[in-house]
Amino acid sequence: MVLAQTITIVHARLIDVVNGSVQPDTTVVISGNRIVHVSRGSATDSHAAGRVVDARGEYLIPGLWDMHTHVYDQTDVERSELTIPLFIANGITGIRDMGSGLEAAVRGRQEIAAHRLLGPRMVVSGPMLDGPKTPYKAAIALTTAEDGRKAVDLLKRGGADFVKVQSGVPREAYFGVAAEAKKDGIEFEGHVPDAIRASEAVAAGQKSFEHLIGIFEASSPDEDRYLKGDYFVGTKAIGMFLKTYDPAREKKIIDLLAKNHVWQCPTLYWERGQWLVDVIDTSKDPDLGYAAKSWVVTQWPAARKSILSSLDKDPVAVRRQFVEHELAIVKKLHEAGVPFLAGTDTPAGVDVIPGVSLHHELERFVAAGFTPLEALQTATLNPAKFLNKTKDFGTIEAGKVADLVLLKENPLVDIRNTRTIAGVVADGRYLSDADLTALRGRLKALAATR
Numbered sequence: 001m002v003l004a005q006t007i008t009i010v011h012a013r014l015i016d017v018v019n020g021s022v023q024p025d026t027t028v029v030i031s032g033n034r035i036v037h038v039s040r041g042s043a044t045d046s047h048a049a050g051r052v053v054d055a056r057g058e059y060l061i062p063g064l065w066d067m068h069t070h071v072y073d074q075t076d077v078e079r080s081e082l083t084i085p086l087f088i089a090n091g092i093t094g095i096r097d098m099g100s101g102l103e104a105a106v107r108g109r110q111e112i113a114a115h116r117l118l119g120p121r122m123v124v125s126g127p128m129l130d131g132p133k134t135p136y137k138a139a140i141a142l143t144t145a146e147d148g149r150k151a152v153d154l155l156k157r158g159g160a161d162f163v164k165v166q167s168g169v170p171r172e173a174y175f176g177v178a179a180e181a182k183k184d185g186i187e188f189e190g191h192v193p194d195a196i197r198a199s200e201a202v203a204a205g206q207k208s209f210e211h212l213i214g215i216f217e218a219s220s221p222d223e224d225r226y227l228k229g230d231y232f233v234g235t236k237a238i239g240m241f242l243k244t245y246d247p248a249r250e251k252k253i254i255d256l257l258a259k260n261h262v263w264q265c266p267t268l269y270w271e272r273g274q275w276l277v278d279v280i281d282t283s284k285d286p287d288l289g290y291a292a293k294s295w296v297v298t299q300w301p302a303a304r305k306s307i308l309s310s311l312d313k314d315p316v317a318v319r320r321q322f323v324e325h326e327l328a329i330v331k332k333l334h335e336a337g338v339p340f341l342a343g344t345d346t347p348a349g350v351d352v353i354p355g356v357s358l359h360h361e362l363e364r365f366v367a368a369g370f371t372p373l374e375a376l377q378t379a380t381l382n383p384a385k386f387l388n389k390t391k392d393f394g395t396i397e398a399g400k401v402a403d404l405v406l407l408k409e410n411p412l413v414d415i416r417n418t419r420t421i422a423g424v425v426a427d428g429r430y431l432s433d434a435d436l437t438a439l440r441g442r443l444k445a446l447a448a449t450r
Contacts, residue, residue: 006050068343
């Protein structure tokens with residue numbers, strides 16, 4: 001790994017993620033952690049300086065973002081020595097952490113920014129805001145509107161970049177959160193809580209919906225009955241969503257989301273793994289070696305058991321149908337102009353391996369009808385837009401932060417080619433193919449002992 005210095009990448013095929021064009025024989029000069037020059041030309045170009053990286057035959061894309069993670073609810077060793085470097089090893093140079101201990105997450109954000117820890121830049125929420133019976137350790141339990149207001153103020157003072165709401169937030173507390181977030185000038189994002197209609201969340205200014213929650217309910221004449229239900233049991237079982245599905249109601253909520261530009265982070269890979277947890281054989285995953293032994297032996301079986309206990313009312317055939325239904329919803333939302341983010345919920349669930357899972361998520365977008373370019377945008381250009389940081393991220397241009405990935409094959413031809421990584425530039429630090437191979441070897445060795 002080369003620390004921040006002057007680096008010149010030559011002969012690259014630069015992919016413009018705005019329009020999908022491929023610019024051949026491109027030179028990109030990096031000084032410190034910024035791109036200072038982009039042009040067509042060779043290594044003899046007058047702008048070439050410092051270490052020269054010959055990217056002949058390779059494709060250069062902006063660094064990837066995973067926009068739904070939970071990194072800082074792990075042990076220190078897992079996150080700092082395994083999980084966080086796994087993102088970089090897979091070309092993910094930025095993450096949105098949607099629920100972790102605030103102190104730890106802020107400290108990690110600082111350590112990475114100072115180059116004392118190899119990992120992706122982080123945008124963090126700190127603990128999630130949830131209801132009084134929250135099962136999560138990294139959560140603040142809310143009951144009243146005043147609880148919601150105090151929690152927002154606490155998180156903002158503590159350094160949170162945004163506020164994340166969970167499913168259990170009561171109505172009064174939710175609207176208290178929404179009002180205080182608007183007052184404090186901090187975004188609130190996350191689940192549409194069980195006690196809130198999707199249309200109410202839109203009106204309250206919630207910036208993103210995660211996991212498509214709220215859309216299923218709004219697409220049914222039973223929406224009001226769902227307000228106090230539980231997502232996995234009773235009236236909100238997915239079989240009931242399918243039986244009561246109303247295309248006219250679905251179109252109404254889709255139109256509302258499009259009109260208000262409400263971002264969707266559907267976590268499709270996680271969703272498929274959740275609903276088909278008893279069908280998918282994770283032992284055949286070729287990337288299993290990157291999963292900590294404790295995840296495979298202890299955490300995943302426990303998660304599988306917990307998920308299965310909530311699926312007994314919906315047979316496999318119904319769950320397969322629901323997975324396809326989710327893809328159809330995403331396709332309709334996309335066609336209506338609703339914006340999307342790629343996120344994975346890693347390391348939650350079963351076999352949602354940090355870094356690796358983002359590439360699977362892009363494949364699921366293509367399965368939902370996105371072009372490879374549109375799928376790539378959900379992890380590059382769109383996160384920059386969502387974060388209001390297009391001056392720094394999202395495309396490869398002079399003046400922007402040097403977060404880049406070199407690929408051996410063209411992802412616009414096959415989105416799976418995002419995994420053919422030949423090099424990564426993370427905040428100006430260059431990791432060659434050899435560096436990445438060594439890093440992956442160390443991570444596999446560590447995973448085997450944890």
